[in-house]
Amino acid sequence: MPVPWFLLSLALGRSPMVLPLERLVGPQDATHSSPGLSCHLWDDDILCLPGDIMPALGPVLVVPTHLQTELVLRCRKETDCDLFVRVAVHLAVHGHWEEPEDEKKFGEAADPGLEKPRNVSLQAQVVLSFQAYPTARCVLLEVQVPAALVQFGQSVGSIVYDCFEAALGSEVQTWSYTQPRYEKKLNLTQQLPALPWLNVSADGDNARLVLNVSEEQHFSLFLYWKQVQGPPKPL
Secondary structure, rough: OOOOOHHHHOOOOOOOOOOOOOEEOOOOOEEEEEEEEEEEHHHHOOOOOOOOOOOOOEEEEEOOOOOOEEEEEEEOOEEEEEEEEEEEEEEEEOOOOOOHHHHHHHHOOOOOHOOOOOOOOEEEEEEEEEEOOOEEEEEEEEEEEOOOHHEEEEEEEEEEEEEEEEOOOEEEEEEEEOOOEEEOOOEEEEEEEOOOOOOEEOOEEEEEEEEOOOOOOOOOOOOOOOOOOOOOOOO
């Protein structure tokens, strides 16, 4: 159910306050990546089948221990917005190129034609799984990292997915892993903010707003009312 964007903003502070959220326009999901990386989002959702952890043969892209989420608004109209969760994961390279046997024995470069190609890009399929009752989705992102950015054991950049729909007050769980899987799945569980202290009711053209806060609490409340036409409406 769409919620007025200013009520969503009010909900997201540690105390009643206005906290602006980034607003996205349009219904389409999208991906972004760090400079140099390329990322492609599959058109359809997939089945969540993590599988077993596989040994990494040579350098592979993995999802390290860094998974971030951010609340954003997706708006169909200026005041018709829903709460969504943006997900960002950071990628790293694990493993090394195998040295040719001749180079290992004699400590010098072997025939270049026998060396493994070290100037090729690395590719990975990154799965994002999201659960927030009654929603459950899995999306697949194909990522490519050029050889110039490959640094073993270090982060090569991040990818961002916009976005999963959620609801105020719901518990959401996010997982991320590569396919095939070389490490444990990353998991992040969080409780989205709610509006237990704010109640808005309407009676015809009259709107009533009730705040349920303690007498000792200090706060600032900003109300936005967009008047389209006609006489002023009481609040």
